[in-house]
Amino acid sequence: MLVVIKKARKNLTERRLRILNREFFRLAEDVRKIKEHSIENLEYLIDTAVKNLEKNGFEVYFAKNVREGQKVVLDFFEDSSTVLKAKSMVSHELDLNSALSEKGIEVWETDLGELVIQMLNERPRHMTMPAIHIKAEEAFKVLGVQDFEGLKAKVRKLLREKLARADGGITGANVISSDGSLFIIENEGNARLVSALPEKVMTVTGVEKIVDSFSSAVKVSEVIWKSAGYYSPSYLNVISGISKSGDIEKRIIKGLHGPSKHAILFLDNGRMKARDSAFKETLYCVRCGACQFSCPSYEALNADWGTVYSGGIGAVWNYITGSESNPFYCLNCGACVETCPLRIDVPEMLRKLKMIKIGKIN
Template sequence: MVDLEKDLATLAETLVKAANNPNINLALSRAVKSYRENVNKALSRFPHTVERAREVREIKLQALSNLQVLYEKAAKSIEENHGKAYLAKDGSEALKIVSEIVGTGKLIVKVKSMVGEEIGLREHLEEKGNTLWETDLGEFIQQLRNDRPMHILSPAIHIPREEVAKLFSAFFEKEIPPEIAAEVAAVREFMREKYFKADIGISGANIVAADTGSIFIIENEGNGRLATGAPPVHIVIVGLEKLVPTLDDAFKTAEVTWRYAQYTVPSYVNIISGPSKTGDIEKVTTYGAHGPKEFHVIFLDNGRLALSQNETFKEALLCLRCGGCLYECPVFSLTAGYYGYKYLGGIGSIWTAFVAGGIEKAAPLAYVCLRCGRCQERCPMKIDVPRMTLALRQILTGNHAD
């Protein structure tokens, strides 16, 4: 039963505390300024991206009406590529599949993944006796702080460099100056051996092309390439909504994603379609060359199929996870990821209600949203969060408009 008044009061207290935190204010002000400058620069240099975003919206809408068929096509392609494909109906089933592949006592390197946060992946694998390191710099910071991500793309967006230096100095047991280059170098040195000693690499995916079974991982740090290429086993956990029909569709979606994530072009676009292989001796294909010998792709439903059939709310599944909406949100820009549950901001209330958390956890989030529309203006998919937020409120109040 939703106790909206109590839940709103609790959330309000949390948000006020976050908004009054000088470290959060400092870090967010820097991040928002940088994001706006960078995304405007990227779109000015490549103005065709705006029209391409409209095309991708139509591609994604068509995909949402056909997710089951696209999954079956992708699974067949992955199996033909000597990988293994799975469909998990919910988070528990996904964790069970992962556990059966991983076992216990393993060293795991993980690439940043919102689906991993959605199902509690790291905590689950650690409870099973495994050692898991987050390889994304922001996720690594949050892992050391025993905290959750505070932004879709920049998990430690609320932590200024001065606080990072204190955290790293304590963890590495040596003085790390409050200089970003020095902080990055310290993590690089620590993480380097982990990639090559790891038994398992785990990632999400930005996009999956159904026709070829190819997964796309867009990144800049290089951790994604190492974590998915060095260990002998690569596990992908990806939401069904990431499916698009063709490889060409995937390239278009990738370009729009990285531009609205503030980059003219990313350092890396990893396209992975199966385990490593070679045919250099007598043209006989042998699997397990320099990269992984095993390639597992777990597609997660967890409410996505039902949401794709919901005419009122299915638009939420168009989200590319570029993070642009959060930088424009008046509430998020003051409070970071404290405005959210697993998924953040206004769009996060819809995802919380139907995918990751349930209606009770979504209720207070829906009423924090100002419905100002700034997120929709920035969104490459033009997702109408204000409309869906109002519809969610109407459900919460027995279909009476607020």
């Protein structure tokens, strides 16, 4: 298991070295300012985003906590029988796979790593590479194939069949611009299919993902994919409304090719409160996952930093979102701060979290 993580870390480090240049670091400084401004003005940005998203044809919902979030999702998919999901850590925070399955709704992950861990009954161990701890042989075995060619053919066939009859889709979002657009970065193309083919789609995301403008959202997106080791992703999906046509007599038909309903669920779950705490910087995190690979503890132990998110920043995310959290694997070496494009001081937040856990501070 550790060898798999070591390989992934080596691969990412080499790719980042090739990609990250002076321009990237200047862009990352801009993005840090964008995030600081967004979190400072979050109430205003939420109001603006809601108005503009609704104007663009989205339904918008809010959930204060997991219970409310699950209710919104279950109500929305009440009459659905098969829901396909693109990768979303917030959907794990909401434990949507269990919630939907308990209501008799068939749920399928479509991101390859997520699909494999769903079939193995595991949970994600990394923000962008959920199956980082799984060996190829384990993936082959659970899918009943011999090699990567077999895996590709099997997954393609399986998910094409599911997509053809799915009546619901769930995606996450990397960034939301307050002028009314969703940004979803991906390489596989599954988020594109899941957000376009089913009749009803819901995007679930944290409130901290909202930024002030379309151009800011583009900057944040570029920092995410470059920090994750890509010159550019295979797909950058920008969704600014629902499918519609006015081709015949200017009469608007909704949902002609894409979904006729696209809802967005903004989850708070401790984020708004975190703005006034020692953990505020967590809300600047763009979830590129780079810091996890720089952490000697993450690589050596593949440990449990809590119930939803992994790694040092994951332990803080777990804490502010009310999940079990374990900050004690942090060695305080500071490697993550050096790696983080936004220079988020994860060790300092973990130091405070350790103090809270041992009852030294509240």
